[in-house]
Amino acid sequence: MKYVDYYKVLGLERNATEADIKKAYRGLAHKYHPDVSKEPDAENKFKEVAEAYATLKDPEKREAYDNLGRHQPGDDFVPPNQWQQNFNESSADFSDVDLSDLLKAFAEAQREGAANYARRPRHGETFEFTMPITLEQIYNGAETEISVAVPDYDSQGLLHRVPKTFRIRVPKGAADGQRLRLAGKGGQGMNGGQPGDLFVTMKVQPHRFYQVDGNDLTIEVPLAPWEAVLGATVEIPTLGGEVALTIPPGTVAGRKMRLSKRGLPGSGNVQGDLYAVITIEVPKSVTEREKALYTDLAAASTGFEPRRQRFAGGQS
Amino acid sequence: MSVQITETIWLNNDEVCSLQHVAAVSGLSEADVMDLVATGVLAPVSGEATSSMFYTECIVVARKARRLRDDFELNADGVALVLNLLRRVDALESELLGLRPKQGNRQY
Numbered sequence A: 001m002k003y004v005d006y007y008k009v010l011g012l013e014r015n016a017t018e019a020d021i022k023k024a025y026r027g028l029a030h031k032y033h034p035d036v037s038k039e040p041d042a043e044n045k046f047k048e049v050a051e052a053y054a055t056l057k058d059p060e061k062r063e064a065y066d067n068l069g070r071h072q073p074g075d076d077f078v079p080p081n082q083w084q085q086n087f088n089e090s091s092a093d094f095s096d097v098d099l100s101d102l103l104k105a106f107a108e109a110q111r112e113g114a115a116n117y118a119r120r121p122r123h124g125e126t127f128e129f130t131m132p133i134t135l136e137q138i139y140n141g142a143e144t145e146i147s148v149a150v151p152d153y154d155s156q157g158l159l160h161r162v163p164k165t166f167r168i169r170v171p172k173g174a175a176d177g178q179r180l181r182l183a184g185k186g187g188q189g190m191n192g193g194q195p196g197d198l199f200v201t202m203k204v205q206p207h208r209f210y211q212v213d214g215n216d217l218t219i220e221v222p223l224a225p226w227e228a229v230l231g232a233t234v235e236i237p238t239l240g241g242e243v244a245l246t247i248p249p250g251t252v253a254g255r256k257m258r259l260s261k262r263g264l265p266g267s268g269n270v271q272g273d274l275y276a277v278i279t280i281e282v283p284k285s286v287t288e289r290e291k292a293l294y295t296d297l298a299a300a301s302t303g304f305e306p307r308r309q310r311f312a313g314g315q316s
Numbered sequence B: 001m002s003v004q005i006t007e008t009i010w011l012n013n014d015e016v017c018s019l020q021h022v023a024a025v026s027g028l029s030e031a032d033v034m035d036l037v038a039t040g041v042l043a044p045v046s047g048e049a050t051s052s053m054f055y056t057e058c059i060v061v062a063r064k065a066r067r068l069r070d071d072f073e074l075n076a077d078g079v080a081l082v083l084n085l086l087r088r089v090d091a092l093e094s095e096l097l098g099l100r101p102k103q104g105n106r107q108y
Helices: A006-010 A018-032 A042-056 A059-066 A081-085 A099-112 A114-119 A135-140 A225-230 A288-300 A306-310 B019-026 B030-038 B058-072 B076-099
Strands: A127-133 A142-153 A159-170 A179-182 A198-204 A210-213 A216-223 A232-238 A241-247 A255-259 A274-280 B003-005 B009-011 B016-018 B053-055
Touching (some): A006 A018, A018 A042, A018 B058, A042 A099, A099 A114, A099 A159, A127 A142, A142 A198, A216 A225, A216 A232, A225 A232, A225 A274, B016 B019, B019 B053, B030 B058, B053 B058, B058 B076
Parallel strands (some): A159 B003, A216 A274
Antiparallel strands (some): A142 A159, A179 A198, A179 B009, A210 A216, A232 A241, B016 B053
């Protein structure tokens, strides 16, 4: 079993009072609670904080925890004999047992008596996970797999985290933040207790080409200067395959061109649009011949003075 | 590791479930759920406060209410206040995102 330093998690000394513990928890909960926090990895941080608080706020659990002595976070250790007796098997395997699960079971067994605890129905734990999905999966619909470690009871009533993989159908038109429930796929129940659920939140992954705005997509399309001036037909990637986009002569940087119904599918028959935003790139280095041609072009372009009107009238 | 192909329940505003289901899945009591209806946090399908059918997306809000109640030791009014404020924050953030200048300045 891996040791977790709950005092360190809450930023406390080991002689902290109940008031200190509550104050530290509240401060960290305000910062990391996943329902109110915008901090990265808030969910995992809050889980650590909540586990630490659940142990240290309960005098019995705290005493049991303190009796484990001091270890370095992450150190392997074996719980004392008294704990193991609650699971009535000297051969119980604690190696992959979660400390917070065991402390919870220990405190309940102390309160109820080991025999009552062993018989009482216990509900399985419910978990929430984030599942990354791609724009391609939203566009086409797909099946994807999610692997999670959920706690299952062994024959001695110990909770072990068991890796499980579920295959989930991502429907065409799924949206960022869309949630789904996998009923009964969370932690296993014990003694007739109901299993917990898994809640999955879909999180659209950033795409190297597209920015997402609802069902609409935006893609930057870089042009060479002569393509912008003369016009061109360029191929651009869409989620449904490449399409030829006609660039009219005289296209300026920032021009936005709409490709109807080339965006993401939504609920019903809604289909978003794809917006191509033009940028104009220039070569970082040019050959002598190109340089000469640009020089000739500059000399020939007497009527084009892009700053003249913009800066007309000075700074006032 | 075995792969389980599993049926999923979408939590959206298409599918409908009962008050009892919302309570059982969220961990709130039925009275707690109806308190959320009374404070405007949850809306039943028909829009009438006495209705006992909800869109499954209400489960997401009810679970959030239960977590906030338990993790911050809030009473029913506190939970309703936080949820309504979070909803306003979400709406304002979306509005702000929409107002930010987007790429491009011409369209045809």
